[in-house]
Every structure is written in structure tokens, then in C-alpha cells.
Amino acid sequence: MIRATLIALVVAAATPLTAETRVPVSQAEISLGFAPLVKEAAPAVVNIYTKTVTQERQRTPFSNDPFFDEFFRGLSQPQQRVQNSLGSGVILSDDGIVVSNYHVVGMATEIRVVTTDRREYNARVILSDKASDLAILQLDGAEDLPFLDLRNSDQVEVGELALAIGNPFGVGQTVSSGIISGLARTGTATGEGFGYYLQTDAAINPGNSGGALIDVNGDLIGINTRILSRSGGSNGIGFAIPANLVGEIVHQARSGTEEFQRPWAGMSGQPVDADLAASMGMALPEGMVISDLHSASPFVEAGFKVGDVISMVDGQVVNSPSEMAFRMSVAGMGSTAQVTRLRGTEKDVLDVQMMAAPNRPPAAPVQLGENTPLPGLTVARINPEVIFRMGLALNAEGIVITDPGQHGARAGLRPGDVLLAINGNEVAETTEVPQFLSESGRRLNLNLQRGGQRLNLRFRL
Structure with missing residues (x-):
């Protein structure tokens, strides 16, 4: 019945249109829908x-x-x-x-x-x-x-x-x-x-x-x-x-x-527009050019470099980072995607493993207890898994605040803030955070990296 309706739709669409209206003349036209x-x-x-x-x-x-x-x-x-x-x-x-x-x-x-x-x-x-x-x-x-x-x-x-x-x-x-x-x-x-x-x-x-x-x-x-x-x-x-x-x-x-597991690209990129295509010697603007790559990215393992252009994933056109992320999500965790690479005048297809962002070195999260200056504050070592989960820059390093806690949020701390130093003491390990905070006395001075800005927050406890 559905197929018959579709045939009727095609026949009706093929009939030349006129400026006149008329009464349906067949049962097929009457039941069209x-x-x-x-x-x-x-x-x-x-x-x-x-x-x-x-x-x-x-x-x-x-x-x-x-x-x-x-x-x-x-x-x-x-x-x-x-x-x-x-x-x-x-x-x-x-x-x-x-x-x-x-x-x-x-x-x-x-x-x-x-x-x-x-x-x-x-x-x-x-x-x-x-x-x-x-x-x-x-x-x-x-x-x-x-x-x-x-x-x-x-x-x-x-x-x-x-x-x-x-x-x-x-x-x-x-x-x-x-x-x-x-x-x-x-x-x-x-x-x-x-x-x-x-x-x-x-x-x-x-x-x-x-x-x-x-x-x-x-x-x-x-x-x-x-x-x-x-x-x-x-x-x-x-x-x-x-x-x-x-x-x-x-x-x-x-x-x-x-929780949905989305493969990690470990890269950033931008669409190839007309100006960028001309500067790269491309006949037409197409694909997404790689602007940054994490050393642990599966694309590095497959042979990609900064400046390469990705034009297709599994035979489907890719023209933006959003399309790239979608295609990787559809490919699925644990699979191998065929990614088309443009490098100069060369065009080839490389196999890329769809994998989770590695938790190496271990994030080693630490949460501060109630009897500390910032109870509930949670920090972790930055690694690819933390970068992916927190949306950090690919080159981020050090210790990041994953949860500021109630007191920390009121003081202006945010998830994603990179903790550089506490009272002048550089923070290299998550275990150092509670130690340096316990030694802060009545004054607390935090040096942070937030996006492209460096911040200095001072508190009186």
C-alpha cells in the first residue's frame, strides 16, 4: 500500500502543472497521501x-x-x-x-x-x-x-x-x-x-x-x-x-x-576557506586543516602532521571540526576509520584507530577534606583524558581544578583553572595541594592559568 502511494506521488509529480484547478479524476488521486x-x-x-x-x-x-x-x-x-x-x-x-x-x-x-x-x-x-x-x-x-x-x-x-x-x-x-x-x-x-x-x-x-x-x-x-x-x-x-x-x-x-564513549582525536583544526586553499596551493577549498596535534593522538601514530588536510572519514566528506567529531563518533570506539589525507599534491588514505583519550600519566585526583581552607576542592594531573573531559587546550600541563567546591566557587575558582602556585610554591603534584594549603596560615595566594590569562587570587582566611 505504501509503495502504491509512492508510485502515485511520483506520477503526480511528473504531471505538468497548469494554472487551472481541477477535480481529482481517479481513485489514486483521491487517496493520495x-x-x-x-x-x-x-x-x-x-x-x-x-x-x-x-x-x-x-x-x-x-x-x-x-x-x-x-x-x-x-x-x-x-x-x-x-x-x-x-x-x-x-x-x-x-x-x-x-x-x-x-x-x-x-x-x-x-x-x-x-x-x-x-x-x-x-x-x-x-x-x-x-x-x-x-x-x-x-x-x-x-x-x-x-x-x-x-x-x-x-x-x-x-x-x-x-x-x-x-x-x-x-x-x-x-x-x-x-x-x-x-x-x-x-x-x-x-x-x-x-x-x-x-x-x-x-x-x-x-x-x-x-x-x-x-x-x-x-x-x-x-x-x-x-x-x-x-x-x-x-x-x-x-x-x-x-x-x-x-x-x-x-x-x-x-x-x-x-555514559557515551566518544573517540578522542587529540587534534584541533579549522575549515579550509578560499584564502587558505589558495595559500596551500589547493584548486578548491575542501576539508579541515590540522592546526595542532597532541603527541599521544592516534592521528600522530597514523602519520598525520600539523598542516595536513583531512577531507574524508570512511568515505564521507569532512569540512569542519564538528563534522570530524561526528564521523568519529559514528565510527565507534575500538574501530578503525579510513581517513583521507591531503598533503601538498599527494592524496592518500590512512587507517586511524578510534580510541579513548589515554589516562597517562595517571590523573591521581585529590579532594580536600572538610578541615581544610577550601573543602571540596578537587584537583587532577593534566593528561589526555583530563584534557578531553575538561575541554582544555591540547598543550595544557600541570594540575587542574576539576571541582572548586562550594567555598572555592564563591572565591572565584572555576573548573578548568590550572593551578600554578600556592603562596609562591609551584604545584607539580596533586598531593602537594593539601600540603601547601595547610601551610598557608591566615593568607592564601593562588596563581592560576585560565584560558590565555594568568590570574592571581588572594584570600584572607
């Missing part, structure tokens, strides 16, 4: 109701005054606040594996999933990834559920018909149609998204988040996640997370991983 496709796919899209309990400090008349707010901070009791929200999800297996957005379920304390036939399930998050804005749920006691198959999203083309299914504004399950408007969109959607999307003009509104974007065969090509809008409503520019990344995250969830 997506109804058979929706009947097949819609049962696999669910409504998700979440409850999040947060602790908020009771506001006082002095809450906006920096001095008095600090004075009354310890006197006001924190109160619980319950936040309810609504989103969508997609069933990917008959035993109740559901994918949704991180911003829908990632911080929820209670998750309830309702299917189109009004069955309700409690759900728990088994894997989440804030960077890609995806979360995988397991429905309790689910079996024999309808589900959608994943399509290879690298085969999706601009101009394909697409349907978005979700629960916009809580009005109930809704279907909107459109086309794929663009591929490999980066830096265009706001929020916590990973920055690599399919673009569609199918209407996506609040509540559609986590819903399905399907093709005319009923296969899942993306998870609806963001819109570009000034009003908050759909303007015909919506974004979906490609199905290939969804598939890798589901694979890791089924293997028991609780």
Missing part, C-alpha cells in the same frame, strides 16, 4: 512525561544584593521545586528501547511513557549524552512493542520527503510533512546539541523534541531536536540528529555503557 505510512510508523512514537525535583533556596528581600545575599545564604532553607515537562520519543526495539533528547529526560527524576494505544510504562535512562542531546530509555515490563528501523542517514539526500511525528504543545500526536532541506548543518541550532544535524522544513514545535523524522519507507532518519526561531514556534527550519549517531549510542547502551 501519507495515511498508510503514518498508520505503520506512528505507533512507534511515544509521549514522554517527566518530573524533575530541584532544590531552590528561598528568596529574600536582599536576594539581588551581593553583600546581604551572602549574609542570609546560610539562614534560608532550600525548598523542593517540582518541574513537569513534555516531550516525545521513538521505540527502537520490541523490548522497549526508546530514544529521546537529553534535554527532555536527562535530568528527570521520574519518567512516564505513554504509547498511542494508551499503554503506560515507567522508564529509566540507561545511557545519556548531553553533548549530542540524546538519551536512551528502557521501558519497564515492555514486550512486543512496535518499533522503527534505523536508516543509514548518510544516504539521505536534500529534497527527500520527510515526516515529523511528535506531540507539539501537548495537543496529542501530530504528523507534519516536508522535505530534507539540508545536510551536515553545524552551528545553526541552539542549546546542548552536538552541532551536526539534518535540516527539514517539516513543522517542529515544543513537544516535538525527541520525536521521529522518517522517510517515505517509514524508516527513522533522525530524532527531532531543535528549531531556529525567534518566536519559539516553527518557521520551517528544524533540525534532527542523524540516525547513524542514534544507532551508535543505542549500541553502546545495549553493551552496558552508562
Whole structure:
């Protein structure tokens, strides 16, 4: 039935258009539509109701005054606040594996999933990834559920018909149609998204988040996640997370991983624009040029150098760091990716191991106890794993603050600050931090590196 509808669509599209309107003359034209496709796919899209309990400090008349707010901070009791929200999800297996957005379920304390036939399930998050804005749920006691198959999203083309299914504004399950408007969109959607999307003009509104974007065969090509809008409503520019990344995250969830493991590149780079291409003697601007490499990077092991241009990963075009990170994530941890390198007039393909950032030398984290000048302060030795996790510069060295603790945060310390010296004593090991702090007496002087700035913070204890 779906195939017949598609044939009718093609025939209708091939018919020359005229300025006149006319009455449909055949049963095929009368029944032209997506109804058979929706009947097949819609049962696999669910409504998700979440409850999040947060602790908020009771506001006082002095809450906006920096001095008095600090004075009354310890006197006001924190109160619980319950936040309810609504989103969508997609069933990917008959035993109740559901994918949704991180911003829908990632911080929820209670998750309830309702299917189109009004069955309700409690759900728990088994894997989440804030960077890609995806979360995988397991429905309790689910079996024999309808589900959608994943399509290879690298085969999706601009101009394909697409349907978005979700629960916009809580009005109930809704279907909107459109086309794929663009591929490999980066830096265009706001929020916590990973920055690599399919673009569609199918209407996506609040509540559609986590819903399905399907093709005319009923296969899942993306998870609806963001819109570009000034009003908050759909303007015909919506974004979906490609199905290939969804598939890798589901694979890791089924293997028991609780946090998505993304391969480490150990490099930084920039897109090759027209000026850069001309300076490098390239006929056309393409790819991403490597501007920095960590000595432990798997790309160094494979033979890459600063100044090389990466144009493809596993046969897919790469033109920016976001696309590079996406392609590595799709390749998956432990696999070997084929990376196309341009060096001068030479072009070759090198095998690169997809690996985690090494925890060498050991990070050796240390957390300060309650009877110290900065209780809760946590520091670690900088290594590739810490650089990757904290988003530090590739050339960062020394001891970094991973958690400033409550007192440290009030004093102006931030995660990612590199601790250079305490009261003039250079810090080389994490174990030296509590020692130097215990010797600080009534005055404390911290030398820090924050980004490209050196800071000197002084405290009276």
C-alpha cells in the first residue's frame, strides 16, 4: 500500500502543472497521501512525561544584593521545586528501547511513557549524552512493542520527503510533512546539541523534541531536536540528529555503557576557506586543516602532521571540526576509520584507530577534606583524558581544578583553572595541594592559568 502511494506521488509529480484547478479524476488521486505510512510508523512514537525535583533556596528581600545575599545564604532553607515537562520519543526495539533528547529526560527524576494505544510504562535512562542531546530509555515490563528501523542517514539526500511525528504543545500526536532541506548543518541550532544535524522544513514545535523524522519507507532518519526561531514556534527550519549517531549510542547502551564513549582525536583544526586553499596551493577549498596535534593522538601514530588536510572519514566528506567529531563518533570506539589525507599534491588514505583519550600519566585526583581552607576542592594531573573531559587546550600541563567546591566557587575558582602556585610554591603534584594549603596560615595566594590569562587570587582566611 505504501509503495502504491509512492508510485502515485511520483506520477503526480511528473504531471505538468497548469494554472487551472481541477477535480481529482481517479481513485489514486483521491487517496493520495501519507495515511498508510503514518498508520505503520506512528505507533512507534511515544509521549514522554517527566518530573524533575530541584532544590531552590528561598528568596529574600536582599536576594539581588551581593553583600546581604551572602549574609542570609546560610539562614534560608532550600525548598523542593517540582518541574513537569513534555516531550516525545521513538521505540527502537520490541523490548522497549526508546530514544529521546537529553534535554527532555536527562535530568528527570521520574519518567512516564505513554504509547498511542494508551499503554503506560515507567522508564529509566540507561545511557545519556548531553553533548549530542540524546538519551536512551528502557521501558519497564515492555514486550512486543512496535518499533522503527534505523536508516543509514548518510544516504539521505536534500529534497527527500520527510515526516515529523511528535506531540507539539501537548495537543496529542501530530504528523507534519516536508522535505530534507539540508545536510551536515553545524552551528545553526541552539542549546546542548552536538552541532551536526539534518535540516527539514517539516513543522517542529515544543513537544516535538525527541520525536521521529522518517522517510517515505517509514524508516527513522533522525530524532527531532531543535528549531531556529525567534518566536519559539516553527518557521520551517528544524533540525534532527542523524540516525547513524542514534544507532551508535543505542549500541553502546545495549553493551552496558552508562555514559557515551566518544573517540578522542587529540587534534584541533579549522575549515579550509578560499584564502587558505589558495595559500596551500589547493584548486578548491575542501576539508579541515590540522592546526595542532597532541603527541599521544592516534592521528600522530597514523602519520598525520600539523598542516595536513583531512577531507574524508570512511568515505564521507569532512569540512569542519564538528563534522570530524561526528564521523568519529559514528565510527565507534575500538574501530578503525579510513581517513583521507591531503598533503601538498599527494592524496592518500590512512587507517586511524578510534580510541579513548589515554589516562597517562595517571590523573591521581585529590579532594580536600572538610578541615581544610577550601573543602571540596578537587584537583587532577593534566593528561589526555583530563584534557578531553575538561575541554582544555591540547598543550595544557600541570594540575587542574576539576571541582572548586562550594567555598572555592564563591572565591572565584572555576573548573578548568590550572593551578600554578600556592603562596609562591609551584604545584607539580596533586598531593602537594593539601600540603601547601595547610601551610598557608591566615593568607592564601593562588596563581592560576585560565584560558590565555594568568590570574592571581588572594584570600584572607
